[in-house]
Amino acid sequence: MSGPSSKPRRHRRSRTALAAGIPLALTAAGTLAYGTDLGVLGSTARQASAATPTWASDTADGFASVNSLGQNGTYGGRGGKTVTVKTLADLEKYATAAEPYIIVVAGTITMNPVGKEIKVRSDKTIVGQGTSGHIVGGGFFLGQGVHNVIIRNLTIRDAYQGIWNDKDHDFDAIQMDGAHHVWIDHNDLRHMADGLIDVRKDSTNVTVSWNKLSDNNKTFGIGWTQNVKTDITIHHNWIRETEQRNPSTDNAAHAHLYNNFLEDAPGTAIRSAYGNYSRGGTKMVLENSLFQGIDNPVIKDSGAAVVQRGNSFSGTSGRNESGGTAFDPKTYYPYTLDKAADLPSVLKSGAGPRASIGTAAAATKAAAATTLTVAQDGSGQYRTVQAAVNAVPANNPSRVVIAVKPGTYRELVKVPSNKPHVTIQGTGGSRKDTTIVYNNASGTPKPGGGTYGTGGSATVAVEADDFQARNLTISNDFDEKANQSLDGHQAVALRTAADKVFLDGIIVSGDQDTLLLDTASKDRLGRVYVSNSYVIGNVDFIFGRATAVVDKSVITLKKRWNGTSAGYITAPSTAANRKGILIANSTVNGDVSAGTFYLGRPWHAGGDASLDPQTTVRNTSLNAAIKSTPWTDMSGFSWKDDRFAEYGNYGPGAGQASTNRPHLSDAQAANQEVADWLAGWTPSAS
Numbered sequence: 001m002s003g004p005s006s007k008p009r010r011h012r013r014s015r016t017a018l019a020a021g022i023p024l025a026l027t028a029a030g031t032l033a034y035g036t037d038l039g040v041l042g043s044t045a046r047q048a049s050a051a052t053p054t055w056a057s058d059t060a061d062g063f064a065s066v067n068s069l070g071q072n073g074t075y076g077g078r079g080g081k082t083v084t085v086k087t088l089a090d091l092e093k094y095a096t097a098a099e100p101y102i103i104v105v106a107g108t109i110t111m112n113p114v115g116k117e118i119k120v121r122s123d124k125t126i127v128g129q130g131t132s133g134h135i136v137g138g139g140f141f142l143g144q145g146v147h148n149v150i151i152r153n154l155t156i157r158d159a160y161q162g163i164w165n166d167k168d169h170d171f172d173a174i175q176m177d178g179a180h181h182v183w184i185d186h187n188d189l190r191h192m193a194d195g196l197i198d199v200r201k202d203s204t205n206v207t208v209s210w211n212k213l214s215d216n217n218k219t220f221g222i223g224w225t226q227n228v229k230t231d232i233t234i235h236h237n238w239i240r241e242t243e244q245r246n247p248s249t250d251n252a253a254h255a256h257l258y259n260n261f262l263e264d265a266p267g268t269a270i271r272s273a274y275g276n277y278s279r280g281g282t283k284m285v286l287e288n289s290l291f292q293g294i295d296n297p298v299i300k301d302s303g304a305a306v307v308q309r310g311n312s313f314s315g316t317s318g319r320n321e322s323g324g325t326a327f328d329p330k331t332y333y334p335y336t337l338d339k340a341a342d343l344p345s346v347l348k349s350g351a352g353p354r355a356s357i358g359t360a361a362a363a364t365k366a367a368a369a370t371t372l373t374v375a376q377d378g379s380g381q382y383r384t385v386q387a388a389v390n391a392v393p394a395n396n397p398s399r400v401v402i403a404v405k406p407g408t409y410r411e412l413v414k415v416p417s418n419k420p421h422v423t424i425q426g427t428g429g430s431r432k433d434t435t436i437v438y439n440n441a442s443g444t445p446k447p448g449g450g451t452y453g454t455g456g457s458a459t460v461a462v463e464a465d466d467f468q469a470r471n472l473t474i475s476n477d478f479d480e481k482a483n484q485s486l487d488g489h490q491a492v493a494l495r496t497a498a499d500k501v502f503l504d505g506i507i508v509s510g511d512q513d514t515l516l517l518d519t520a521s522k523d524r525l526g527r528v529y530v531s532n533s534y535v536i537g538n539v540d541f542i543f544g545r546a547t548a549v550v551d552k553s554v555i556t557l558k559k560r561w562n563g564t565s566a567g568y569i570t571a572p573s574t575a576a577n578r579k580g581i582l583i584a585n586s587t588v589n590g591d592v593s594a595g596t597f598y599l600g601r602p603w604h605a606g607g608d609a610s611l612d613p614q615t616t617v618r619n620t621s622l623n624a625a626i627k628s629t630p631w632t633d634m635s636g637f638s639w640k641d642d643r644f645a646e647y648g649n650y651g652p653g654a655g656q657a658s659t660n661r662p663h664l665s666d667a668q669a670a671n672q673e674v675a676d677w678l679a680g681w682t683p684s685a686s
Contacts, residue, residue, distance in 0.1 A: 053082065056102050056125060060150070060183035062207035062233025063254065065333050069147070069205065074181040076125030076150030077102040084129070088112060095120045095140070104129050105154060107395065111138025115159055115171035115193065122146050128153040128187075130397030131353045131420070138171065139192070144178035144201075153353045155188040156196075165217055169193035176203040184208045188352045190215040195245065199232060200224040204253075207233045212352040214241045215270070223250025228281040235259050235335070238347040240680075244273045246294075251280040256329040257289060261343040264293035267676050269577040271295065274319070278304040283326040285309075290343045291316050298322065312340035348680065355397035370398070375405040385413045385424065385436060394418045399686050401425055404472060406433040412440070417463040417498070417520070423686065424460075426472035431507050431534075434472040436460055441478040441491035442513075454488075454513055458495035463520070466500045468686065473507040480511060480561035489539075489561075492516045496546065501528040502683040511558060512539035517546035522575050529683045540571035543603060545611075547579045549677045550586060557590030557597050557625050565593035565625070570600035571634065572613040580614030580643065582677050587621045588653065599630040602642040607635070614643035616664070616672050626653030629660040647672070 059065060060074040067073065080100030085091045086107045094101045100123035107129075116138040120126070126140070127133070127150070135156045142149055151174060159171035171193035174184060178201045189196040189211060195218045199206055202225050213219050219242040222230060230252040239246050240263040249255045257276060264272040274296040278284040281303055288310040291297040296318035300306045305324025313320065329335065338346055372388040373380035380403075382388040388402040399421045406428035413436055415422050426434030438459040444452045455461075460474050478491035490513040494503075497518040508515045514537035519526030528548040535542060536556040542548075559565055569588070574580035581600075602613035630646075630653075631639040646654075647664040657663035664672060 053102070055127075056082070060181075060185070060207045060209075061335065062209065062235065062256065062333060063205050063231040064181055064183045064207035064233065066205055066231065068231075069180050071147050071181045071205070074148055074150060074183045074205070074207070076100075076148060076183070077123055078125070080123065085109075091126075092118050095124055095126060097121065100124065103127070105133035105135070107132055108134040108136060110136045111159070114138065114161075115169055117141035117172065117175060119143060120146060120149055123148050125150040125152065126154065127151075128155065128353055130355045130395060131155075132395035132397075132418075133353070135173075139173040139175070141172075142174075142176040142179035142182060142203075146176075146179040147181045149179070149181070150183045150185070151187065152183070152185045153187065155190075155353055157188070157190050157192070159192045161193045163193075166193045172196070172198050174198070175200065176206070177201040179203045179206075181205045182207075184211060186210045186352060186354055188212045188214075192216055194218060195221050196242075197221070197247075198224075199230065202227050202229045204230045204232070206230070207235075208237060209233070210236045210351050211238070213237060213239045216241075217243045217270075218245045219243075220247035221245045221250075222247055222252055222255070223280065225251055227251065228253050230255070231332075232256070233329075233333075236338075236347065236351065237261070238351040239263070240265055241268045241270045242272065243270055245277070246272065246275050248277040249279060249282045249284060252282045252284070254327055254329075254332070255282055255284040256287075257284065258287040258335070259338050259340075259343060259346075260289045261347050262289065262291045262294050262297070264295065265679065266293065266671055267579060267679065274299055276306075278306045280304060283324070285326045285329055286311060286322075288337045288340045290314070290340045296320075300324075310337065310340060348682070371401045371403055373403045373405070374409075376407045376409065377405075380405060384411050385409055386411055389413060389415055389419065389422065392419045392422060396421055399423060403427050404434050404436075408435045408437060410437055412438050412459060412461075414461045415464045415467060417465075420465045420467070422464060422466075423468040423470065424472065425468075425470040428471070431471050431505055432473055435475060436472065437475040437477055439476060439478045439491070441476075441483065441486060442488045443486040444478075454490040454492060455495055455497075455516060455518070457490060457513075458492040458516065460494045462494070462496045462501060463498055465498045467496070467498055468502040468504065469494075469506050470504045470685065471506065473509060475507075476510040476514065478511070488512075496528055497526065499524070499526050500681055500683070501526070501546075502685075503528065503530045503533055504683075504685060505532045507534045507536070509534075509536040510541065511537055511561065512541065513537075513543060514541035515543070517542070517544040517548040517581070519545055525578070525679075527678055527681055529678060529681075531683070538567035540568050540601075540603070542569060542581060542583075543571035543573070545573040545575055545578075545580075545605070547574075547677055547679070548581050549674050550581070550583045551674055552584075553586045555583070555586060555588045557588065557592045557623075559592055565596040567592075567596070568598045568601050568632070570615045571603040572600065572615050573603040573605040573608075573611055574614045574643075576610055576612040578612075579677050579679075581616070582672065582674065583615070583617045583620055584674055585619050588626065588651075589621075589623050590625060592625045594624040594652075595627050597625045598627055598632050599646075600639075600644060601632045601634040602637050602639050602644075603634055604637045609637075612642055616643075616645050616647070617649060618647040618664070618669065618672065620649050621651040622649050622653030624652040628655050630655075631660075
């Protein structure tokens, strides 16, 4: 049980998060899925002047579409060559070239040095391949006179330098100083050292649409000029876990903000200082946006104007201002408004990078699952589960279902981080019909030398986001009695180290450390939802630092190898300001002695005192095996210094509240529901 270190962060508060979302609504002319048409080519950068992708004919809406300054609309690199890049050198080569290019980013590119901003020249489209295009540790700079640039479908992240209100590192995701006709669309921008987007120094004719902006102090600044010149459209953006500049709009001649969802989500680490800010001589039209939990949702200077129409405010406080006269956006371009109340569902499905950025029909096509079959008898495409996983293409843009026929598959399975959207599903009539099993443990010799650690002992290891498992058993049948010479008996059946993991209708079986619910790193969110499943074990058998829910499931307590009854259900190693393990609406049973099992204990992995382990058990049937004092210390760390609580439990193992058995109040319990843990993600079978 150990975890990597993380970058320091300053947090303002801890609250829980809610959901948000929206259907894809683009002005695309064609239907093209990235996985087929923009796949990674054999060379580092491959040119394809013919067969230009259909989506490359897309043009911006809003003020980026307006004919001005000698530029009639924003269409990026249309008409130029299409190149696919996987290295920083190639990305910089084509982004800074004089001629037009459509640049497809096919993987993760890390900026060197940290904070580097590539100086993009005019007539460029820079677009991520499916959801795999990531720019890490830096971003893009558009200088004076740069025009006709599209930045689309990328994740730009993690230039953060450990200082929350960072005055020393101007590391933005996208910065413009005097640029015009720029379209920023369907990106995920987060965790940068300064701003996510800066539109500065008379930059104009800018449209920012369908982006996810999160996990930052300064979100989106507009202005830094004495001239009242900027024309900007900001629509269908999901802004959450941010503090200020959401956006701050200074001296904008025309600022049209509509259908944006600003969310200060309960349970997150950051508190909003304000929402939309109209400063200086700005004239702002603010329409059909939703403000949820935002402090000071709309503010304006005395000389600025804000015209509000159709906005919705939920749980907001402080200043909410309007006044002055502005302009009619429809005199510049057409647009259609969604209802403010629909924005959470709309933006959940529509904002951020897409597997395909064609029309809605293309998105549906891209989402259609590919199925690979596994059968030991040779009647499927593959005889082992791992062979099917190996056949999934790297950075696959859409769901791949690995359908496993009944049988016992004695093998190790690993789903690597570059293979998201994988489902492993048993095809039998029962979850017991299909079993993946192995017997490694911490201390078991590796074939190539050395020994496995706890995490490395897993029968099935999942490191890819958006993973699902269904209708099967995952087991570790390590024989503790026969291996008493080993120092520890940690033997993991299933390890997850990813986000949006859905375990539905499965059995996870072992003894010690059965189910390891981890994250990719200490500073990364990893949400796991376990539903309608069985988890079996005896010592710390649901553990790790993930934000994990075990819902509507059965937790079965198992005797030790020598027949004795004693154990611990959970051992969370939660990072501070994150949620840990929630057991809800479930049943704890097992053929063990009364009063022999703890609900949990705090695992400060590696002795890390900065962790804040959390387990909440609520609305769950507890059998008599649960101790009357159900929490205990671990490795010198007191459970009372961390977060352990119950609410609404029942059965012979339940007990009254006391200093040794804390219960949540009704008000506290209202903020510790399943939805609070999932933080905007709604698991669904696919």
